[in-house]
Structure formats: structure tokens, C-alpha cells
Amino acid sequence: NAGVMQNPRHLVRRRGQEARLRCSPMKGHSHVYWYRQLPEEGLKFMVYLQKENIIDESGMPKERFSAEFPKEGPSILRIQQVVRGDSAAYFCASSPLGENSGNTIYFGEGSWLTVV
């Protein structure tokens, strides 16, 4: 049973470039979450998506960040015109259900973005 798959694991971008991070949820999971982690800090919620639908994006910065989870293919977190402050680890998680029932979410191994 494959877990949550993220790629790339490591990404280096120059300031002003775009970063695209991909996440394939666990088999049977239809809900995806993106979290950001700065060094020595906890994980901060960014966005929660179902297929073709953004449920909660309250943790997403208003500009330059966007996320999608299309009907086919992985979820993508897109960061436009990256700045050094975007350097962080971005974790994707998935769960089988997203209703307010308290379901465990399982994380991928993360994508480490470095902006130079």
C-alpha cells in the first residue's frame, strides 16, 4: 500500500521563479491537505482540498500561492514569484474522509523548497 507520495523531494528555485509541488494521496483517500513547516517549528495548515474543490484555504497566503486537486492526477501546490521567505518544507497529507468526524491524516515525506 503506497503512502502519500510527494515530489520533488528537494527543489531549488531562484527568486522570482515558480515552484510546483505535487502530491498523490494514499489509495482510497479523496482528501488532501497541505502544511508548511519552517525549521525548528511546527506544521502550519495551508489548504484542504477535495477533488476539484477547495474546502478551506484559510492558511494560504493571499498572493502568489495556489492549490488544486484535479479530477485526474495529483494535487499541486503552486508558488509564483518565489521569495527567500518561501523556503520551507511543504508537507501533504491525505485522509479517506474530510467530514467533521475526526479522521487521521497521513503525511508524505515532504518537499523541501530552497529559494536562492
Next chain:
Amino acid sequence: GESVGLHLPTLSVQEGDNSIINCAYSNSASDYFIWYKQESGKGPQFIIDIRSNMDKRQGQRVTVLLNKTVKHLSLQIAATQPGDSAVYFCAEKGDNFNKFYFGSGTKLNVKP
């Protein structure tokens, strides 16, 4: 929003001893909590969870205790091993959907 905090940022224990990692949460309405273990360069790994209708849950070498009166959560690791060295996070389910709030983590160092 909710906040989840940890009392001890770093904990050092001797191999074979028991470890206790604490966590405080602020939302008394939270009904589901998870402990995660994160090793360097890796993603958070599920350890154990507990719902608010319970005050204790045991797994293999781990026990989670929930005290709703003081909004406190703890993770007990029995016979700590070097492989237990990692950062441990407690996560609290928020009011909406399945969004979780994480504390800043406790780093556990196991001395051989």
C-alpha cells in the same frame, strides 16, 4: 484560532527509561487528538490518537493520556530506545472539517 503548545521544547532521557512528553491545548471543544513523530528530513509519522470521550489509550510502548479538565495531553513512551529520538508533535483537530493544529514540537534525545 486554536493553539496547541508544548511545555518542554527538548527532553533528554537515558536509554531504557520512560519518557513523558506534554502538550497543552486551548480549545475545550476539540474532540480528537493525534501524536506524531518526525525524524530529521522526514514527514510526520502517526503514533497514536485519542478521542475526547476517552482519557487513556495504549499502543505498543506508547500511552496517550487526555485530561480535558485542564486541557492537557501527554505521550508516554516506555523503555525509550535510541530509535525514539525525534521531534514529537501533538495535533488537535479544529472545529472545521479535518484541519489539525500543531504545536511547535518537543525534541526527544535518547542517550545510550
